[in-house]
Amino acid sequence: MWENSWLAYLVTGLLLVITCLVFVNFYVYSYWKRHGLIQAKTSFPWGSLGDFVLSKKCIHEVYDEIYKQGDGHPVIGYYSFFTPALVVRDPDLLKSILVRNYDSFSERGVYSNRAIDPLSHHLFSSPGDQHRKMRHVLSPSFSDNKMRYMFETMQACSTKLGEHLSSLVPRGAEGMTLKIKEITNNYGLNVIASTAVGIDHNSFEKENPLADAALKVTDPDDLMQGLRFILSFVSPKIAKFFNMRFTPKGVSDFYIDMVDKIVNYRKSHNVVRKDFMQVLLNLNEEIEKSKESDGREPLSLDEMASQTFLFILAGHETTSASLCFLLYELAVNQEMQQKLYDEIKSVDGDITYETIKELEYMDMIFNEMLRKYPAAPVLIRLCVKDFILPNGFLIRKGTQVMIPVYALQKDPKYFPQPDKFEPERFSKRAPIYEIVPFSFIPFGEGPRYCIGKRFGIASVKLGLIHILSKFKVLPASDTKIPLEIEKKTFVLNPYKDLTLKLVARDT
Numbered sequence: 001m002w003e004n005s006w007l008a009y010l011v012t013g014l015l016l017v018i019t020c021l022v023f024v025n026f027y028v029y030s031y032w033k034r035h036g037l038i039q040a041k042t043s044f045p046w047g048s049l050g051d052f053v054l055s056k057k058c059i060h061e062v063y064d065e066i067y068k069q070g071d072g073h074p075v076i077g078y079y080s081f082f083t084p085a086l087v088v089r090d091p092d093l094l095k096s097i098l099v100r101n102y103d104s105f106s107e108r109g110v111y112s113n114r115a116i117d118p119l120s121h122h123l124f125s126s127p128g129d130q131h132r133k134m135r136h137v138l139s140p141s142f143s144d145n146k147m148r149y150m151f152e153t154m155q156a157c158s159t160k161l162g163e164h165l166s167s168l169v170p171r172g173a174e175g176m177t178l179k180i181k182e183i184t185n186n187y188g189l190n191v192i193a194s195t196a197v198g199i200d201h202n203s204f205e206k207e208n209p210l211a212d213a214a215l216k217v218t219d220p221d222d223l224m225q226g227l228r229f230i231l232s233f234v235s236p237k238i239a240k241f242f243n244m245r246f247t248p249k250g251v252s253d254f255y256i257d258m259v260d261k262i263v264n265y266r267k268s269h270n271v272v273r274k275d276f277m278q279v280l281l282n283l284n285e286e287i288e289k290s291k292e293s294d295g296r297e298p299l300s301l302d303e304m305a306s307q308t309f310l311f312i313l314a315g316h317e318t319t320s321a322s323l324c325f326l327l328y329e330l331a332v333n334q335e336m337q338q339k340l341y342d343e344i345k346s347v348d349g350d351i352t353y354e355t356i357k358e359l360e361y362m363d364m365i366f367n368e369m370l371r372k373y374p375a376a377p378v379l380i381r382l383c384v385k386d387f388i389l390p391n392g393f394l395i396r397k398g399t400q401v402m403i404p405v406y407a408l409q410k411d412p413k414y415f416p417q418p419d420k421f422e423p424e425r426f427s428k429r430a431p432i433y434e435i436v437p438f439s440f441i442p443f444g445e446g447p448r449y450c451i452g453k454r455f456g457i458a459s460v461k462l463g464l465i466h467i468l469s470k471f472k473v474l475p476a477s478d479t480k481i482p483l484e485i486e487k488k489t490f491v492l493n494p495y496k497d498l499t500l501k502l503v504a505r506d507t
């Protein structure tokens with residue numbers, strides 16, 4: 001009797017599993033086909049993202065494959081676990097989504113949960129209307145003028161970088177092999193923490209809790225954090241279902257406490273700095289004054305902490321990865337390095353915000369680095385209003401739309417011989433071909449393009465100038481050529497243990 005009921009449970013369970021598999025494979029995973037759209041390969045239960053979720057491939061490779069499967073089509077459908085989503089392949093359509101019809105795609109739809117995780121609610125995750133207001137408030141802290149003002153602090157960080165390297169690398173032709181990723185990570189963090197938030201940490205030399213907290217959020221070896229990242233970005237519905245928090249509790253407490261201390265210190269000591277934190281403090285003061293007439297509420301401590309957290313998160317890894325990719329490409333392309341060194345020498349130490357912008361070859365090298373290694377390999381948008389494509393296809397409200405920046409920038413149709421590092425593609429005087437609008441979008445486009453673009457460009461170039469002025473950069477005996485990319489991160493990163501050899505220049 002007992003055996004019979006046990007068997008019945010087993011058979012029912014098996015039938016349920018089989019029904020579920022059949023339902024997902026033949027119904028859920030045929031959504032796009034049923035709607036007349038080409039769709040990418042899928043596998044249960046990951047949809048089209050299995051290779052990334054299981055760490056077999058990097059996120060840019062997975063979206064590159066989806067992009068290639070859609071060859072000849074402006075969009076291709078795919079599945080993020082069980083949810084149908086789209087990859088847009090056509091640059092003209094991208095323009096329409098990012099700029100012309102921004103109203104229909106004004107959100108990213110990434111997960112945030114203000115109630116249990118205040119740090120997850122910021123400019124990046126905020127919905128359309130809130131975003132517009134926040135962006136309006138925050139933009140002045142990243143203007144050209146503000147960058148000029150902050151440049152001195154940036155200079156101090158890159159000088160420290162040069163000095164730190166000089167203390168490590170002995171004079172002589174032998175040089176020294178260094179774990180370059182660690183060094184650029186510290187630089188990225190120093191420059192953003194001291195310039196944007198006003199914290200002068202020197203993380204090259206001592207323990208740095210700010211660095212530890214930032215790295216905890218992006219640590220590729222932390223499985224739990226990796227899962228939080230995946231769910232927040234590609235499957236926010238699942239994250240919401242589990243009422244998940246994105247920021248580890250310890251990191252959240254650390255940032256809120258840090259911002260609290262900075263605010264109190266500045267208020268009690270009458271300290272005024274022209275940095276991002278000051279913009280927020282000034283804003284609060286202005287709101288306090290006009291509170292009764294316009295009913296606005298000042299930013300809470302949590303809100304100030306979440307924007308600070310975002311800038312550090314969005315700024316340090318992109319800056320550090322970009323500098324690292326540049327150093328690698330220049331190490332394996334010695335002629336380019338020499339040409340760039342000559343250009344840097346030609347300004348004869350007069351490094352200002354303006355002179356950096358005028359370095360033409362530097363600009364070409366920088367753009368080519370961003371083409372080959374875009375820090376954000378995909379952009380995310382959520383369709384918030386039904387939208388009809390030029391071919392009559394309806395994108396329904398609620399559909400996640402991915403923009404495959406990496407795949408576009410590596411498509412030979414737009415960039416012939418895409419694996420070749422070729423700065424001349426970006427020559428203003430004699431371009432080797434015309435770049436198709438919206439085929440090169442490393443900082444995104446439209447009202448949600450990177451707010452820290454100027455900051456990122458200036459700090460990466462400055463770091464590079466300080467390194468190249470003092471050292472020749474070469475591949476080390478164990479440098480992996482071609483370069484390996486870190487598998488588990490969302491920001492495109494060189495592999496963690498990348499080494500390069502630095503040889504001190506005679507000058």
Ligand code: HEM
Pocket residue numbers: 123124125135192196310311312314315316318319322374375376379380441442443444445446447448449450451452453455456457460
């Ligand atoms: C080389 C360095 C950098 C690159 C390549 C980069 C790239 C990007 C990209 C591709 C986006 C998404 C744009 C879109 O969806 O259209 C973005 C957004 C953003 N970035 Fe950057 N970024 C860099 C540096 C920085 C820095 C230094 C900061 C802060 C100081 C920063 C702060 C942000 C913020 C806050 C957003 C969200 C903007 C919004 O939604 O309004 N980024 N960045």
